[in-house]
Amino acid sequence: MSAATAERTGSRNRLTSGQLPRYATLYTLAASIVVAAAIMGLMGFNWIGLAALSALIYLIAITVLSSVVENRRRATDRFIRGLVTVFFILALLPLISTLWTVVSKGIGVMSWSFISTSGGQSHIDPKTLELVTPQGALQAIVGTLEITGLATLFSVPIGLLTAIYLVEYAAPTFWLRRVVNFLVDVMTGIPSIVAGLFAFSLFTLLMGPKAFSGLSAAVALSVLMIPTVVRSSEEMLRLVPADLREAAYALGVTKFVTIVRIVIPTAIAGIATGITLAIARVIGETAPIFMAASFTDSFNANPFSGAMQTLPVMSYTGYKFPGQDIELSNNLAWGAALLLVIIVVILNLIARLVAMIFAPKTGR
């Protein structure tokens, strides 16, 4: 046996015959780019054409190469791998492009004073006697946080309790459960503008005409948020193994205590993540807020009366209804968009952190 092994060490392993060399993919890709560049050179150069042509040449080349040197199975594998990668890059492009546009255009106005001052009426500076119009996003940041916060405050109890009812209490064929399920599905499909109209007309009926307020916008957002919270919490509660509920019941624990002390703590990480993602989803809503809370450049931190500004609305109005200085208004709009993206990123980070903190520990 040792003699046979010794014999084999010098020569190539027979099991590896009929394969392309290790970095064949990279060589082929490089060659495809060079060929594509040469062809583009003849026809007139542009980057998109180069990328598309390289991808095409690469897919053809690697498939032909592989089917000649290797076998059909590997050729198909390499072709599909290439195709999947191409589509992955295609899917990623708009995302990166959007992010790049927002960051590159918004970074210009980003400064401490942009975040810490609010817009408002122009006034004459008593020292220099110049007309000064304060420019800032503070009113929009405060408005966004207050409106979304209130919406969360309304939606989480309603949504979570609905989910608990659906998972823990309603029998599968009970009529109320079907009705609730149907309504939640319908609510999921409500266009946000309809939610805005609902809140606007509700508050107009209650408070009289021109009843713009942050509260009204929060009601509109919670209409959009409740179904998301119900569905995500429901999923998470269903993931809690029935074993745990049975273990608690077998100890003589009541159903209510089992839900509060066993089921919810076990699912809390997922529920918290779901809620945060629901917040991140509605925080960017423009239409319903525009309708229910109108827009303003002045600072208003009272959600119960008066128009309120939010970041998405500020972004919209900055473009649609620019002030005297159109350039500046547009820049402020991009700044608001960037701030919104930053807040959403922070929310997502918080969601991950919460999930990590609450996740059941399995250390030894």
Add this chain to the structure above:
Amino acid sequence: MSKNVNVKNLNVYYSDFLAVEGVSMDIAARSVTAFIGPSGCGKSTLLRTLNRMHEVIPGAHVEGQVLIDGDDLYGPGVDPVTVRRQIGMVFQRANPFPTMSIKDNVLAGVRLNNKRISRSDAEALVEKSLRGANLWNEVKDRLDKPGQGLSGGQQQRLCIARAIAVEPQILLMDEPCSALDPISTLAVEDLINELKDTYTVVIVTHNMQQAARISDKTAFFNIAGTGKPGKLIEYANTTEIFNNPTVKATEDYVSGRFG
């Protein structure tokens, strides 16, 4: 502390489906009774009716009586929660609460039932229960670590500790060793032997050697065919069931012959 169980003409239904038919048996206090029989013959169902755990499944109900020291479990106005506080249960799969430490798992039954317990009493109870479950020496240095960090066998013994911490009169075990290795199984079997001094133990098992090793009496259940109800075929002392059964089906089952 332990009580005897009398089952009288018990029929168990899942909605309209009759799962177990006409079971009558007397289980003595401070004994180990094993339920054996093929899968689907209703032994687990019957076990779960002994502490009304089958009611967790919507539509499940029973006819007949289960008397615990003469009190009817299914009498009008009996709260299943009260019943389950007196009749503990250990499940096939170890199910410690994932959000709780080893210590909190043992104390879960007491704490979740809103009983106040002083720190020193709690520590004494944890030690007593874990010792009772033969687990104390293995976990005494890491009581505050999560219960799910233990091995499968340890988790199952933790569940037993949790069940005996509420000091039930009767302990029901639904295939407690089916997911365990032989060494953990031995530990649990030793434990059952000790537990029968204080508790009435009823155990469902697929392992006939196990039934022969640990039980005083054995009940053999069988089913005539799919969709038919399970029935109690023979109930006698374990030695009799395994050495000298009166019914042919029992003999075929315990000796491994079927049909």
